[in-house]
Amino acid sequence: MLRHLDIRDMLIIDRLELAFQPGLNVLTGETGAGKSILLDSLGFVLGWRGRADLVRTGADQGEVVAVFDLAPGHPAFTVLEAAGLPAGDELILRRVNTPEGRKTAWVNDRRASGDVLRALSDTLVELHGQQDDRGLLDPRQHRAMLDAYGGLADMRAEVAGFWRARSAAEKSLAKAEAALADIQAEEEFLRHSVAELDALDPQPGEDAELDSRRRLMQGAERMRADLAKALSALGPDGAEGAMGDAARWLDGLAGQAEGGLEEPLASIERALVELGEAQAGVDRFAETLNFNPAALEETEERLFALRGLARKHGVAPDDLGAFAADLQSRLAALDGGAHQIEGLRIALADVTAEYDRAAAGLSDARAAAAVRLDADMAGELAPLKMERAVFSTTLAEAPAGPDGVDAVAFVVATNPGAPAGPLSKIASGGELSRFLLALKVCLTREAEGVTMIFDEIDRGVGGATADAVGKRLAALAEGGQVLVVTHSPQVAARGAHHWRVAKAVRGGITTSEVSPLDADARVDEVARMLAGDTVTAAARDAARALLQARDG
Missing domain, CATH: 3.40.50.300 (P-loop containing nucleotide triphosphate hydrolases)
Structure with a gap:
């Protein structure tokens, strides 16, 4: 209040x-x-x-x-x-x-x-x-008013929820169909590319590995001669023999050196071990240069194929594997797209059925509420000296939406047999006032x-x-x-x-x-409203009569 x-x-x-x-x-x-x-x-x-x-x-x-x-x-x-x-x-x-x-x-x-x-x-x-700026004369508001009158907020919310779910299902289906259409447009490209990439089976880091192996093979002949020289210099005819001779000579003198040659002899021993490891390493590397001459050609073919496919698809050679995985997923989406779309269509049909059920229930409840509202209006209009007027709540089919499938309008006929029409067009000023008062009373009763x-x-x-x-x-x-x-x-x-x-x-x-206004001032004001600027005794008497009628 x-x-x-x-x-x-x-x-x-x-x-x-x-x-x-x-x-x-x-x-x-x-x-x-x-x-x-x-x-x-x-x-x-x-x-x-x-x-x-x-x-x-x-x-x-x-x-x-x-x-x-x-x-x-x-x-x-x-x-x-x-x-x-x-x-x-x-x-x-x-x-x-x-x-x-x-x-x-x-x-x-x-x-x-x-x-x-x-x-x-x-x-x-x-x-x-x-002028009803709150919408009583606006047919666009009548549906919400009828729902409020009938206490249909929960049913209306349920319909709105199913409508949102239906709209989301429609969007998901449309998105999936568009995606499938895009993939279908490149199906031939996808299948050819996936087959080509599967056949090549590129591996991460393979480009660098192949390039290194290729350079090694290309320089193998020159490196073999130098390796042979290096092995000769390290072997018995080279450093190994000379260090062995030095060790024998020093070892013969060790007994006379009073321990002074122990450390040099130990160093030579360690050097001979390191030298042996160096020889073994050179031998192992030399073994890698013993390859089938066709291996160079195979390595170059593989390297060129890898780089050619990378250029074709505009990616780095090391990214071919990820690119292949992406193409495979798109191809899988194409192969599974029809099944997915069928599932989305079933989901849309299910939620549409739920919406239709809820909307039909809301329509029935609105029809029942309309009957009650019309009866309430008849009861309100009679005391307002409009017992011959007819108020009707009409329901018509409307495009489906979050508020259901009904169009609601309040129409009136001011006299029996007169055509019914919208409140704002059929009723005169005084009639409109009383219609609106009655409607307001009905809609706000609770x-x-x-x-x-x-x-x-x-x-x-x-x-x-x-x-x-x-x-x-x-x-x-x-x-x-x-x-x-x-x-x-x-x-x-x-x-x-x-x-x-x-x-x-x-x-x-x-x-x-x-x-x-106190009692006397009210008499004067009501008298002014009755008589105008000049308030007469008769006007005051009439004002007192009106006020007494209220008190009585």
Whole structure:
């Protein structure tokens, strides 16, 4: 419930504090007195998108504070929790605006975004007027309204889930089919290349190994002659013989040298061992040069084949193995593509069947909810002096989508036998007001803790019809809170609390003021609404009669 509204420096409002009450709160005043400014200011603090030039001329900033009482379990608590904002039984919204249009908001003294304000607004306030900016006249919104009325949120969510799954399955199938088509376009190339690479079987590092072996073979003849010379120089006729002779001569002298030749002899022994190892190494290397002359040709052919295939596919020789693996995987995808696509088609058919089942169930539930809504509307229209009017909720087939397969529209016929049509085109101004009031009552019947605001919902009606509208608004306010901006004395007289909005000029500056009315002031205001500028005794008597009728 909206308990307090504090407005500062907004348009022609200097400072205004309003303490609203439960029940039916009515605001009256001359046209242009500033009633719409109150709604603009309330919409501003609730984050609604509206006019930008709200700051009073000459002021540094405009500010609006709204205080709401929250009952336990109020939906606003869910929004506050999701936004990480403090929560209690009192909700304080504050928002300021600069002349340049910069807006800043706080929720319970914590900074908050406009999106959070709007999310809270959906749980706190329902605004309704003849122009119905919340969508009652927009057929595109009727399906969601019917679902909300019928409590079909879970079924609608199930349908949306299957639709998303179906869309994902369609995308997966299309992607697989496109990929298969791309691979099929190069099937001949893939099969030939894979066969060619499989036959060659390139190995990592093979290019460097073959190149080294080739150079070795090419220099083998020259190296054999030099190796023979080296072996001769190292052997018995060379270093080995000379070192052996030196060892024998020194060994003959060792007994006379008193140990002085032991170390040289040991060094010669080690040298002979190293020399033997050197000879063995040269022999082993020489053995590698003993190859079949055809081996050089085979090595060169292999090397040239490897490098030729690498050039053909534009990769390095050492990358041919990985390239071959990639081609093989693409070929495997081609060979298994048909099987994969068949599986994806089955999955799509399965999820489509689930969607169709859920959508059909939602359609049946909507049809049942439409019957109930039409009956509820008939019950609401009769007290509003429209017992001969007919309200119908029509369902037609629509393209499948996340919200199902139904198009929903609210149509009316104002008299028996008259053609039915959209609300906005069939009903006159007064009739439209009553249709919208009845519809709003039906759609919000289960809403708890929501302040309903009706902006001149009684426009275009008068007399007994206006009185019927006033009675319905008063009944709607029982146990809750309704704010009504009205020009109808019959509606104003039904209010439990009454404020008058008026302009005042002080020091050449026009401001809007709102005053709570006591019993005597209410008589004068209702009399003004009945009689106009000149309030007569008869008008006051008529005003008292209207007010007494409410009390009676």
